[in-house]
Amino acid sequence: MEDPTRRMLQQLIRRIPTQMLKTSLSRWGRLDAEQLDFTQRKVVWTECLLALCEESGLGVKHITELEMIYVIDNPNRRLWTAYQLLEPEDDARSVELTHFKEQFKAHLAELNRHVSVKIKKHTDEEVWIRIAWGDSFSRPNHLKPTYVVCYLQTPYVFVNNLTSVQKPLLSQALILATKYSSIKDANLSGRKLTGIRDLLMKQFRQVFPSKHLQPLGENKQINSNPQIGCEQEEQSENRLQMACEAFGGGMLPELQTATYKLETKLKDNTNKIMTEREQPFRCVVTFASTNILESLRHSAMTGIASTPVTPLLSSITQKGRNHFVISDKGPGRLPQTPHPTK
Amino acid sequence: MERQSSGVLVQRRSRQSYRSYVGSHLGFTPGFTQRRLTTSRVAAARGRRGARAPGGRGAAEASPAQLALLAREWQLSYVTPLYRFRHDQLRSYARQLGAFLAAETRRGEAAEAGLQDGLKVSITLVAGMAQTEEDPDAVFIQMHSKRQFAAPDDAPRLAWSGWLACVGGDADYLRSLPPDFVCLPLLGASGAEGLTALVKAWFRRTFDCCFGPLEINSVNLQWLAALWTDCHAQTSIQQLKLVWSLPVEPPLQVTYTVHPQDAWELWKSVRQPGERGEEEVGEEDGSIAIEEVARFIKGLQSHFYRHFRVELSAEQLTQVSTALGAAKHSGRLKISNSSYMITTLTLLTECALLKMPI
Numbered sequence: 001m002e003d004p005t006r007r008m009l010q011q012l013i014r015r016i017p018t019q020m021l022k023t024s025l026s027r028w029g030r031l032d033a034e035q036l037d038f039t040q041r042k043v044v045w046t047e048c049l050l051a052l053c054e055e056s057g058l059g060v061k062h063i064t065e066l067e068m069i070y071v072i073d074n075p076n077r078r079l080w081t082a083y084q085l086l087e088p089e090d091d092a093r094s095v096e097l098t099h100f101k102e103q104f105k106a107h108l109a110e111l112n113r114h115v116s117v118k119i120k121k122h123t124d125e126e127v128w129i130r131i132a133w134g135d136s137f138s139r140p141n142h143l144k145p146t147y148v149v150c151y152l153q154t155p156y157v158f159v160n161n162l163t164s165v166q167k168p169l170l171s172q173a174l175i176l177a178t179k180y181s182s183i184k185d186a187n188l189s190g191r192k193l194t195g196i197r198d199l200l201m202k203q204f205r206q207v208f209p210s211k212h213l214q215p216l217g218e219n220k221q222i223n224s225n226p227q228i229g230c231e232q233e234e235q236s237e238n239r240l241q242m243a244c245e246a247f248g249g250g251m252l253p254e255l256q257t258a259t260y261k262l263e264t265k266l267k268d269n270t271n272k273i274m275t276e277r278e279q280p281f282r283c284v285v286t287f288a289s290t291n292i293l294e295s296l297r298h299s300a301m302t303g304i305a306s307t308p309v310t311p312l313l314s315s316i317t318q319k320g321r322n323h324f325v326i327s328d329k330g331p332g333r334l335p336q337t338p339h340p341t342k
Numbered sequence: 343m344e345r346q347s348s349g350v351l352v353q354r355r356s357r358q359s360y361r362s363y364v365g366s367h368l369g370f371t372p373g374f375t376q377r378r379l380t381t382s383r384v385a386a387a388r389g390r391r392g393a394r395a396p397g398g399r400g401a402a403e404a405s406p407a408q409l410a411l412l413a414r415e416w417q418l419s420y421v422t423p424l425y426r427f428r429h430d431q432l433r434s435y436a437r438q439l440g441a442f443l444a445a446e447t448r449r450g451e452a453a454e455a456g457l458q459d460g461l462k463v464s465i466t467l468v469a470g471m472a473q474t475e476e477d478p479d480a481v482f483i484q485m486h487s488k489r490q491f492a493a494p495d496d497a498p499r500l501a502w503s504g505w506l507a508c509v510g511g512d513a514d515y516l517r518s519l520p521p522d523f524v525c526l527p528l529l530g531a532s533g534a535e536g537l538t539a540l541v542k543a544w545f546r547r548t549f550d551c552c553f554g555p556l557e558i559n560s561v562n563l564q565w566l567a568a569l570w571t572d573c574h575a576q577t578s579i580q581q582l583k584l585v586w587s588l589p590v591e592p593p594l595q596v597t598y599t600v601h602p603q604d605a606w607e608l609w610k611s612v613r614q615p616g617e618r619g620e621e622e623v624g625e626e627d628g629s630i631a632i633e634e635v636a637r638f639i640k641g642l643q644s645h646f647y648r649h650f651r652v653e654l655s656a657e658q659l660t661q662v663s664t665a666l667g668a669a670k671h672s673g674r675l676k677i678s679n680s681s682y683m684i685t686t687l688t689l690l691t692e693c694a695l696l697k698m699p700i
Contacts, residue, residue: 266608266645273611274641281608281645282601287594295594299652304588306651313650326649 195254243300416530473510502533510688
């Protein structure tokens with residue numbers, strides 16, 4: 001086995017926890033994993049695995065397969081950034097997989113000769129692309145691949161591990177293969193692919209304002225105390241309703257952060273100097289939690305965040321974004337044109 | 343007596359040229375501690391202001407031992423006064439501590455502590471880490487491990503380090519101690535927790551003292567935020583970062599990062615010119631009042647509220663950091679710039695003294 005291949009396999013095994021690797025190896029099916037003794041230390045059976053691969057004459061191609069199996073099965077272990085394709089051509093909706101595959105590979109190869117692309121259909125609409133990049137002087141680097149997940153019938157694309165040099169190449173190939181005119185940063189990123197996908201595609205229970213309070217599941221738990229006064233009950237029901245209108249009902253998509261870059265004036269009745277200052281007060285506010293939408297909904301329900309919820313916070317679900325730049329310019333408090341943020 | 347000691351104090355201040363004097367935040371301390379600590383420290387500090395030598399600020403010359411205190415994160419604890427601790431016995435203490443650690447290793451109890459055979463212990467004085475004549479000198483403890491296969495010119499690896507200090511401790515309290523006691527109320531430890539526990543055990547046994555965790559509460563973190571921001575005119579703070587934690591399910595963390603210039607301008611705007619004379623604002627002014635700190639934080643919080651409708655004042659501030667240093671509610675401290683070390687430690691010494699059981 002060549003050295004780079006060996007290194008690639010070693011790195012891959014190092015990154016994957018043993019339990020998960022066992023599943024991936026059996027799904028891979030290239031060698032008999034029964035021969036490996038997983039009770040031993042990882043270093044020991046890694047050597048055996050390398051020997052087995054060498055015996056079976058497996059190369060880079062097969063190892064990328066194993067990597068893809070693992071990544072597709074565990075999509076929630078890396079940082080994903082969402083992009084949105086814009087202005088579809090008339091036949092964009094009818095692009096099917098074989099055509100997309102051909103076109104994407106051809107266009108990318110045209111832009112960069114030293115590139116290795118692997119495309120795999122996961123479900124009917126979900127297509128996974130693995131790209132190993134090289135440049136004019138080097139062969140594709142399989143140690144740092146870019147992963148792209150496309151949903152062919154939607155304008156959304158999710159990307160992991162993309163450098164600014166590679167970004168225009170990938171954008172170009174994607175636009176041409178999907179028959180759209182342009183692509184933009186959707187200002188949404190997170191560690192859980194399913195979370196950002198569900199948020200962007202509105203795959204969660206949205207609650208709409210109504211005069212009659214909807215019977216929401218959570219209601220009963222909160223009002224179980226008979227001592228709570230009628231008025232208080234009404235208030236908390238109100239808060240619950242508004243919290244769900246802002247962030248959604250039931251299970252919410254998992255998102256880890258929301259970042260606001262504030263460039264607004266500091267207005268404070270008690271501070272004349274700052275209020276009169278021309279320049280905006282520059283700061284960045286980040287909300288972080290294992291599931292910020294759940295956390296924010298809970299804070300609105302319990303009154304930690306006042307209701308009605310500020311449009312800044314409800315924009316996360318309403319606009320499907322978690323990066324915002326807020327300035328005083330333009331009507332309303334939210335910027336009308338999404339500033340690209342990074 | 344009082345006059346005499348303040349005369350000495352002024353001399354020291356001009357020589358060491360540290361700056362901001364930590365004002366009174368004792369409005370927040372529980373009633374029982376007030377017997378021990380004077381409540382009018384701002385007034386006292388301002389009273390002395392006139393006597394301060396001009397140009398007595400800027401970067402203080404840091405000794406090598408002081409430099410060793412930088413760029414490492416310390417876990418803070420409070421320490422009750424040490425019985426029969428003598429600064430001229432440090433070498434002997436180092437030997438005793440080394441022997442104690444070796445004995446623990448042999449008993450096998452230290453295996454978990456990551457303790458290897460042959461730790462070389464040194465205990466030294468740290469010069470200049472004091473604010474008043476009454477402050478006992480700070481002590482620096484280092485443990486180097488000898489590697490078995492080290493080349494002759496290999497530097498020994500630092501396995502554990504820690505310091506005990508009293509910076510600007512309350513004079514009345516220090517004077518009230520019986521003569522056999524030395525008060526070094528602040529311990530900073532960096533290294534394996536098992537080793538910290540052993541060092542504490544040895545101190546407890548040898549000097550009949552006790553240790554407890556020193557948490558830095560919201561009020562003190564606010565003080566540090568203000569103290570560091572106040573330094574921005576001399577040394578850039580890069581950014582002012584404050585972290586709050588909100589008790590919701592799942593727990594929510596709010597990180598508020600402010601541009602250094604804007605933070606400083608907000609700070610300047612909340613300073614009270616009336617009480618100290620116009621000419622001194624933004625110039626050389628040693629004291630910070632609790633009201634100024636409160637207004638500064640309130641300014642930040644109300645800006646936040648206007649956007650997010652969340653009242654941060656009701657939540658717990660858990661972390662403050664700037665380029666000059668970082669402090670966490672859990673009692674972790676990092677000081678990155680020697681110029682403001684004394685100021686920061688003065689505040690923390692006060693916290694430690696307040697935290698101690700009487």
